[in-house]
Amino acid sequence: MNQKENISPSQTTTCCYCGVGCGIIVSKDAHQNITLVGDKNHPVNKGMLCSKGMNLHYTVNDKSDRLLYPQMRYNKNMPLQRVSWDVALERTAAVFKTLIKKYGPDSVAFYASGQCLTEEYYVVNKLIKGFIGSNNIDTNSRLCMSSAVMGYKMSLGEDSVPISYDDLELADCLFVSGANPAWCHPILWRRVEAAA
Numbered sequence: 547m548n549q550k551e552n553i554s555p556s557q558t559t560t561c562c563y564c565g566v567g568c569g570i571i572v573s574k575d576a577h578q579n580i581t582l583v584g585d586k587n588h589p590v591n592k593g594m595l596c597s598k599g600m601n602l603h604y605t606v607n608d609k610s611d612r613l614l615y616p617q618m619r620y621n622k623n624m625p626l627q628r629v630s631w632d633v634a635l636e637r638t639a640a641v642f643k644t645l646i647k648k649y650g651p652d653s654v655a656f657y658a659s660g661q662c663l664t665e666e667y668y669v670v671n672k673l674i675k676g677f678i679g680s681n682n683i684d685t686n687s688r689l690c691m692s693s694a695v696m697g698y699k700m701s702l703g704e705d706s707v708p709i710s711y712d713d714l715e716l717a718d719c720l721f722v723s724g725a726n727p728a729w730c731h732p733i734l735w736r737r738v739e740a741a742a
């Protein structure tokens with residue numbers, strides 16, 4: 547296979563670092579390293595990226611600290627060992643089963659990532675609510691938004707979904723309270739600055 551055949555076509559996707567959701571175009575170079583640029587056609591960032599998004603591919607290309615396979619320790623005093631998926635899943639299921647049998651379904655819980663897709667949330671909810679019979683499921687999406695919800699309730703009277711980004715350029719006045727959008731949502735703040 548020559549080097550040209552190794553090059554994957556570019557893929558459009560979304561920067562995973564923050565909730566702004568900037569569009570990126572990801573490609574692979576001749577050495578199979580991932581490269582990326584901001585997507586000029588994306589309605590959120592129109593090709594712009596902040597320093598985090600701009601350097602996303604360095605994180606992806608560095609596999610030195612990535613968990614690539616299941617690890618398990620047989621008790622607290624033993625070191626982590628590499629195991630197969632079957633061994634890891636069978637052990638997890640056995641521990642869950644033992645606890646549920648002894649203390650009931652509410653003795654176990656799932657705490658899921660905020661980065662899961664809707665279908666993954668559906669499956670994990672179905673597993674704990676429909677199969678195990680407990681409501682003990684939460685994700686860091688809720689924890690992440692809880693302070694924002696309190697802020698919305700205290701300042702606006704109720705929780706609310708974010709506005710359309712198009713309103714940033716249409717607004718005459720923006721009220722920012724208890725937040726630093728230039729730091730936390732840099733690409734949106736650049737749009738605010740440009741509109742101002």
Ligand code: SF4
Pocket residue numbers: 561562563564565566567568591594595596597598599600731732733734
């Ligand atoms: S603002 Fe920065 S970190 Fe957030 S999605 Fe855009 S490029 Fe990524």
